[in-house]
Amino acid sequence: MEVRVSFAPLTELMSTLTTDQAPEMSMEANSEMLGTAHANGRNSETRKTISSEPRPSDLLSREDCLEMFRQLYLARYFDVRLIKEKKRGRLRGTLYSSHNQEAVLVGSLFGLKSSDWISPIHRDMPAFFLKDLRGKWGEAERSGMSIQEVCAQVWGKVGSPGRARDNWSHIGSKAKHIIHSTSMLAGTIPVAAGVVYADRSRGGDAVCLTFNGEGSTAQGIFHEAINFAAVHKLPVVTIVENNQWAYGTPVSQGSPVTDIADRARGFGIPGYIADGQDVFDVYDKVANAVAHARAGNGPSIVECKTFRAYGHGDHDDDRANRYRDQEEILMGRLRDPIAVCRKLLVDRGFLTGDAATAYVAEGKSATDATNDDFPPEVVDFLNQGIEFAIASPLPDAAEAGQWVFKEAE
């Protein structure tokens, strides 16, 4: 069994971060956090103590780091803008906000190769266009969806990759190596295992990242699939976005282990814990997991400790403010991933002067944030998608009866 690379639970990270990294956080806030959402009794290595070797993120160029920062803005702006559009009555269906969890998406996707596969879930809409976006914002042909495709899906238009047959995040692309999501969370892990099994049989080295909530780790299929992947040492990296809440149920009622990563032990595979608010820590842990997988050593679990900023979906925002303590919500939103990233970039000298504070999107709800809080290239990027979506027609009604079966050729 592999030695776990890092076990830094968020609480301990917090105590580390308050000294040199955590933005504007008082010791009081930190100690309160210890007692609330991220309470965790483990004594183990922190981020600082594993630094005898350079972390993968230490090797990232300034350009890459700034790209990740920009991608955080992009993911946030996508969320902010869609909430605004939804509130204007322009969108159907339920919006599952990824607000405050963007670092999990950006950090885990940033190091992938174009040939790798991913399997996002409902809260990961930005993942569809963030995949293979690194340095390719203007490229139409890349192994990730275009913003036009993603927006056409959100608007329920024919330009959607699935021609808007299933809603919101339930899209994918065989060509772009994105497994199509369903509502049955953890249900794509066995599919991921099958995909990479097939790839490996042809000599490929593709890894598949599957995204999951902590709630879905109670599903039987979660265990069946990782067990199978572990037996065959398949390159499946299971990202668990532990945002503390599975709809209306706290993690304490859904999991007997405080750290979901501990579930890895039963499969004899590594379980990594990442600070889900820190895009570089997510990048590091996922990079380790991906390297492990690509080297033929098999699957692993990367638990990203984070916090769901709003309700399960936008239909749940009001109730989520009642079934969750205000203090917990406040604490959970305190370390905005944009702010955490900004601080690290300033510390590394990658961001200086006015550029460091040009766009302050952190700590703002969708109602409060405006386009001026985001870099113009981010706003432009999404505008292109929205314009395409609005112009795209609705699918023809008769399509509803098509494609139940593949017709004979």
Next chain:
Amino acid sequence: MAIAEPLVSAATATGPVAKNYLTALKEAISEEMGANPEMISMGEDIGLLGGAFGVTDGLLDKYGRERVIDMPISEGAIVGAAVGMALNGKTVMAEMQFIDFISCGFDQIVNMMATYHYRTAGEVNIPVVVRGPAGAYGGGALYHSQMNEAWFCNSPGLRVVCPSTPYDAKGLLKQCLRDGNPTIFFELKELYRKNEIAEILPEEDYTVPLGKAAIRQSGTDITLVSYGQNVYHCLAAAEELTKLGLSAEVIDIRSLVPLDEETIFKSLAKTNRIIVVNEAPMTCGFAGEIISRVTTKAFDLLDAPPVRITRLDTPVPWVKPLELFVLPSVEKIVKAALATVKY
């Protein structure tokens, strides 16, 4: 019991020997694996053991561990991984050790596999055949006797197939493995080694098309529609009815989805009376579906109320008198046929 009309002309005396249903299935899988290097077989105990019933006997030696996978006892993972392999270019045969266990993989079948082509607007095809031994009459009791085909007929996107003869077992399985659609393939384990139905199979490659029923016996007074091993109950009943001066036509639908309605309606135009026989429970079963189509699309052809003879709405009990009590039988069919003709 034997098929009244052999589907294959008898070979010469020195020709090949008759093959049973299990051998036919075994040949279908092995030949398709040989013809299609992108095909994988997976399931519980299918490799080293050669399958609980031996359907995959010899497959591991022939095609190796990469292509013949002994899976953990995880039906959900079996189906899910099969779907993933299919998404990435493979054709997959996934065995359920008993079709009763398919319920453990239900979500992956009905929500993941069945819907994939639809929700991707045709981008993704899922050439996966989930097959396994099904059916009662063998004392298998509650969890080794089921015919749960109705669950899957009620899940759009799945082919549902059930052969009754060695010829069909091989030809239909091959067709399903080439069809490009996810399929649930019901095999009757009581037929696996039934020597009476062994038959000479063509030397050359062949398939049996989906959605084409077979008329196993022609008749003019009443139509008996069935599939699987109940076809043989119908044939035996037809023999009894002949002695009583009644001519029964026996139709084996072979595939439930797609269903060959035409053959049924054509027969009904001759006989004007229909009995549907299957060993699944009655309520919401496929017998009810066939009768519903008859009454909505061919009502004018009926001279008597259609009848369904099914398992009672009970699980399949273990000991013989109990098991037979709940299942369709030759006697039940003959009795119902007489009543229908007299109506």
